[in-house]
């Protein structure tokens with residue numbers, strides 16, 4: 001009977017779930033970015049002009065209150081070596097509406113499926129030009145058409161663009177693990193999941209401002225990190 005206790009204890013120990021952790025990050029842009037340029041071609045285009053949503057503007061820097069920087073991908077870059085994670089079953093959507101892509105920046109995990117949709121009543125084509133992944137280029141001729149896509153290798157900022165309307169661009173980052181988020185105009189993200197306490201390298205990636213890394217330590221399931229980018233012209 002003596003051995004039963006340690007065996008049972010071992011079984012329990014190895015089947016314990018990883019700790020639920022939360023990493024909070026805030027991304028800020030220091031300095032004043034150039035004002036967003038109006039994309040006059042949207043209104044000028046015979047098709048796009050009829051369906052334009054407000055005034056189309058460039059989204060190189062989208063900044064909220066106090067320099068909060070949107071469209072920044074924040075993710076765990078190191079500290080999870082040797083671990084594998086299933087791709088999330090949620091399916092993000094990239095929509096083409098009023099001859100603009102929404103969102104401007106998306107993030108998916110390796111192997112995670114995402115939808116590309118055409119909400120406009122005329123043709124767009126979707127030309128992905130990754131450097132590591134396999135590209136694709138297809139036309140979406142009709143309103144409501146949806147094509148499911150997936151990338152199978154990590155890669156930041158894969159460019160998807162429409163060749164019919166050259167201002168139409170969106171960027172998809174493909175991450176190795178599910179611990180990532182994209183900032184909105186609050187500049188704040190929260191990455192939640194089963195992460196053991198320990199040290200991690202967190203990277204923030206902005207298409208124009210570049211990348212920054214920070215070393216963090218998750219303690220008692222919590223860590224906080226701030227990133228500040230300079231305006232790059």
Ligand SMILES: [Cu+2]
Pocket residue numbers: 099123124125162163164165168
């Ligand atoms: Cu188009």
